[in-house]
Amino acid sequence: MGESRRRCDAMTAEVSWICRTCANQYPASAEPPGKCRICAEERQYVPETGQEWTSLEELAAEGHRTSWTELEPGLFELAVTPSLGIGHRGLLVHTPRGGVLWDPPGFLDEAAVEFVRANGGLLGVAQSHPHLCGVQGEWSDRFRRSDGRGAPLWIPRRDAEWVLRSWDAVDWWDDRLEVAPGVTLIRTGGHFAGSAVLHLAAAAEGRGALLVSDTMMVLPGSRRVSFMRSYPMLLPMPARHLARLLASLDGVQYDRIYGGWTDRLVRSGARGVVRDSAELYRCWLTGSATDPDQDG
Numbered sequence: 001m002g003e004s005r006r007r008c009d010a011m012t013a014e015v016s017w018i019c020r021t022c023a024n025q026y027p028a029s030a031e032p033p034g035k036c037r038i039c040a041e042e043r044q045y046v047p048e049t050g051q052e053w054t055s056l057e058e059l060a061a062e063g064h065r066t067s068w069t070e071l072e073p074g075l076f077e078l079a080v081t082p083s084l085g086i087g088h089r090g091l092l093v094h095t096p097r098g099g100v101l102w103d104p105p106g107f108l109d110e111a112a113v114e115f116v117r118a119n120g121g122l123l124g125v126a127q128s129h130p131h132l133c134g135v136q137g138e139w140s141d142r143f144r145r146s147d148g149r150g151a152p153l154w155i156p157r158r159d160a161e162w163v164l165r166s167w168d169a170v171d172w173w174d175d176r177l178e179v180a181p182g183v184t185l186i187r188t189g190g191h192f193a194g195s196a197v198l199h200l201a202a203a204a205e206g207r208g209a210l211l212v213s214d215t216m217m218v219l220p221g222s223r224r225v226s227f228m229r230s231y232p233m234l235l236p237m238p239a240r241h242l243a244r245l246l247a248s249l250d251g252v253q254y255d256r257i258y259g260g261w262t263d264r265l266v267r268s269g270a271r272g273v274v275r276d277s278a279e280l281y282r283c284w285l286t287g288s289a290t291d292p293d294q295d296g
């Protein structure tokens with residue numbers, strides 16, 4: 001035993017590696033994956049300095065911490081400071097059956113878990129798209145049911161190829177899934193084939209709200225959204241994909257939009273904001289908009 005054995009154990013210990021760039025967590029392995037599948041694809045990027053990996057333990061040692069903020073009754077923001085990966089926030093929706101966690105960041109600590117435990121537990125974890133899954137598997141593992149199954153991870157079947165861990169806990173869905181009364185996943189496509197929004201019928205004083213992340217980007221000033229195939233790599237969303245996205249929201253009642261980052265909010269009038277933003281985007285995409293200084 002002694003030092004050499006302990007060193008050996010440490011060397012072979014399995015770690016659930018987290019990509020430093022996107023903060024998605026991979027299955028446990030002794031060595032980190034060769035590359036991050038998410039970042040190596042054209043919608044993300046690998047830094048010029050190369051692929052880097054970390055772990056929950058290392059992030060905690062570096063001083064990362066979680067905090068919760070109530071955004072409106074029954075809706076809470078989960079933030080990580082210092083910022084990590086893409087820097088998005090998680091959102092937790094209270095329901096009588098437990099919390100619905102949307103797009104968890106790439107770090108959690110006991111304080112974050114305890115907050116959920118003290119507020120009705122975790123009904124399941126939903127994702128907008130594969131870039132922002134963070135440590136969703138950790139959340140599922142920490143809220144295992146009495147039958148041993150992890151808390152459900154609701155993942156659209158259309159994005160199955162991007163699932164990083166083959167969890168027993170995945171509940172596949174197709175175009176719509178009401179995960180709790182008035183809390184409904186809607187697949188819009190666009191950024192990814194399985195890109196989704198979460199519709200909260202009772203939010204915004206009963207007028208309804210959408211959680212959107214990259215499915216549509218809430219822009220500074222809070223009166224515009226935009227639509228992209230890739231935000232960091234600046235690839236536009238084709239008009240036919242935008243048309244399908246808008247059609248998937250036909251008849252959905254909402255007045256507010258919560259973006260994927262702190263303070264990204266369209267407080268009211270959101271349906272009109274989406275309509276006008278989509279029209280402006282389409283005009284520039286197709287070239288029907290004109291700039292008198294260049295087109296005159």
Ligand SMILES: [Zn+2]
Pocket residue numbers: 019020021022023024036037038039040
């Ligand atoms: Zn990555």
Ligand SMILES: [Zn+2]
Pocket residue numbers: 129131132191214
């Ligand atoms: Zn994205």
